[in-house]
Amino acid sequence: MLKKLQVSVGNILDFPPEVAGEGPKITITGRRQILVENYVSIVDFTEEGIRLETVEGDICFSGKGLALKVILSTELRIEGELSSLSFVRGEIK
Amino acid sequence: MLERFRAFWQGRIFFMAIGDQLASFLNQILKDGVIVYHTQKSKRGMRAQVKLADFRRLRRAARQTHTRVHIMAKYGWPFIAARWWRRKGLLTGLAIIALVLTVLSQLVLSISVTGNHNVIAADVLQRAEKLGLKNWAYSQDLNLNQIAKALQDQLPDAAWVGVERNGTGVLIKISEKIRPTIPLEAGNLVASRAGIIKEIMVIQGIPQIHEGETVRAGQVLITQALNPSPPTTTSAPNAVPNPAVINPKSSQLTAPTSMARGFVRARVWYSAEKQVPLVEDTIEESGKLAIGWGIKFGSRVIMVTTQDSPFEQNNKEVTSHSLKLWRNWRFPVEVIRVKYKELHSVHLERSIAEARQLAEATARTEVQQKMTPGVLVVVENVKTIPNISGAERVRVEVETFEDLAVYANP
Numbered sequence: 001m002l003k004k005l006q007v008s009v010g011n012i013l014d015f016p017p018e019v020a021g022e023g024p025k026i027t028i029t030g031r032r033q034i035l036v037e038n039y040v041s042i043v044d045f046t047e048e049g050i051r052l053e054t055v056e057g058d059i060c061f062s063g064k065g066l067a068l069k070v071i072l073s074t075e076l077r078i079e080g081e082l083s084s085l086s087f088v089r090g091e092i093k
Numbered sequence: 094m095l096e097r098f099r100a101f102w103q104g105r106i107f108f109m110a111i112g113d114q115l116a117s118f119l120n121q122i123l124k125d126g127v128i129v130y131h132t133q134k135s136k137r138g139m140r141a142q143v144k145l146a147d148f149r150r151l152r153r154a155a156r157q158t159h160t161r162v163h164i165m166a167k168y169g170w171p172f173i174a175a176r177w178w179r180r181k182g183l184l185t186g187l188a189i190i191a192l193v194l195t196v197l198s199q200l201v202l203s204i205s206v207t208g209n210h211n212v213i214a215a216d217v218l219q220r221a222e223k224l225g226l227k228n229w230a231y232s233q234d235l236n237l238n239q240i241a242k243a244l245q246d247q248l249p250d251a252a253w254v255g256v257e258r259n260g261t262g263v264l265i266k267i268s269e270k271i272r273p274t275i276p277l278e279a280g281n282l283v284a285s286r287a288g289i290i291k292e293i294m295v296i297q298g299i300p301q302i303h304e305g306e307t308v309r310a311g312q313v314l315i316t317q318a319l320n321p322s323p324p325t326t327t328s329a330p331n332a333v334p335n336p337a338v339i340n341p342k343s344s345q346l347t348a349p350t351s352m353a354r355g356f357v358r359a360r361v362w363y364s365a366e367k368q369v370p371l372v373e374d375t376i377e378e379s380g381k382l383a384i385g386w387g388i389k390f391g392s393r394v395i396m397v398t399t400q401d402s403p404f405e406q407n408n409k410e411v412t413s414h415s416l417k418l419w420r421n422w423r424f425p426v427e428v429i430r431v432k433y434k435e436l437h438s439v440h441l442e443r444s445i446a447e448a449r450q451l452a453e454a455t456a457r458t459e460v461q462q463k464m465t466p467g468v469l470v471v472v473e474n475v476k477t478i479p480n481i482s483g484a485e486r487v488r489v490e491v492e493t494f495e496d497l498a499v500y501a502n503p
Contacts, residue, residue: 042123045115045116046137056438067131067133069131069132070128070129070131071130072123
């Protein structure tokens with residue numbers, strides 16, 4: 001109920017979705033740099049793939065030589081050669 | 094750059110985390126507020142970096158997730174500082190060296206004297222020492238201008254003394270006075286030119302030549318009397334008055350009573366030779382002019398009008414006009430005026446008579462420049478030198494009768 005109200009107010013006031021909702025914000029620059037904000041936790045990571053838990057399901061990044069350059073509690077920066085991005089499980093809230 | 098500097102300043106620890114629950118370990122330390130950098134998984138485990146201050150906070154997460162943390166490297170200023178702090182002797186030594194160098198650099202360690210020939214360097218150094226300028230003196234206490242002035246006052250042979258400090262060295266520069274030399278012939282009458290003596294009249298002094306003798310320029314004619322005697326009043330009736338001798342008040346050469354006085358008249362020859370070709374190609378100014386204006390900024394010149402010379406051959410005169418703002422500050426942009434003067438080739442063909450006339454006129458002008466002004470010309474000979482193909486060569490010889498006696502250059 002509170003969530004719906006928050007989204008409705010956000011829509012009326014023309015807030016950007018990342019401010020109104022709790023979903024992740026993913027910024028990809030070229031193929032080498034990815035910034036993920038509003039993630040919940042790191043599920044798994046290797047050089048070939050990184051899986052992050054968010055409120056709207058898990059996000060999988062796959063590629064080559066992936067590394068977590070900077071990790072903070074709410075955002076992280078990934079560098080490496082990105083080949084695909086997919087959502088696993090969860091639902092759009 | 095700033096990020097690297099911050100990493101260096103804060104200190105970073107490169108570690109390897111080994112365990113089965115690396116993702117949980119990572120999430121746990123993130124919850125504890127640790128920032129993790131450059132995290133990468135390898136076969137052995139997970140490599141990452143944390144700030145030195147955050148490293149202790151890994152312990153709890155490592156215990157909870159059964160992860161072992163191994164330090165691989167340490168980077169940054171805190172580790173360097175700790176290493177230096179352990180080497181207190183080295184630090185003390187460096188501090189002592191810095192202190193000694195600082196103190197020594199404030200002292201005068203060497204003094205040298207340059208530019209002296211007659212003034213003795215040891216004497217200068219001794220006088221400087223009395224004024225406080227000596228080795229191991231504290232250089233900030235020295236008033237070098239005052240020392241230079243005092244040295245200049247003390248050294249009569251020094252026209253100027255400068256004292257300059259370069260680090261620990263002090264250089265005393267001396268410019269010595271150039272004293273006028275008293276010539277050996279002072280007071281004697283000497284020959285101003287070479288010639289054959291025709292008349293000698295000694296008013297005072299001892300004649301050193303006789304009539305008919307050939308003298309060289311600078312040769313002593315009449316030496317001053319050893320025992321000064323009052324000047325005789327007799328003079329030759331046809332003598333031309335010599336203002337330097339007869340009327341000393343009108344000249345700078347004031348003759349004391351012991352100085353030689355008299356007249357020595359002689360025949361003197363002057364000559365000049367000139368050659369003028371019959372056919373000549375020269376380059377002369379035609380009289381045509383073109384003026385261009387431009388702007389100059391540093392070494393770069395932009396011509397606004399008449400960018401290039403309109404003439405094939407030209408002489409270029411550049412005049413720069415700059416705006417003076419204040420004292421020696423000038424406006425960096427200057428206005429320049431370029432004057433192009435056209436040059437053209439001139440082909441001259443002269444007849445033999447014309448060439449001879451021109452050579453004679455040129456040679457005569459040269460002879461007149463050599464001659465003493467206002468002397469009596471006795472004979473003038475103009476000789477044409479034969480056997481020169483394509484040119485005329487003329488020699489002008491002039492014989493004069495003039496007084497040779499002059500006082501030696503004081």
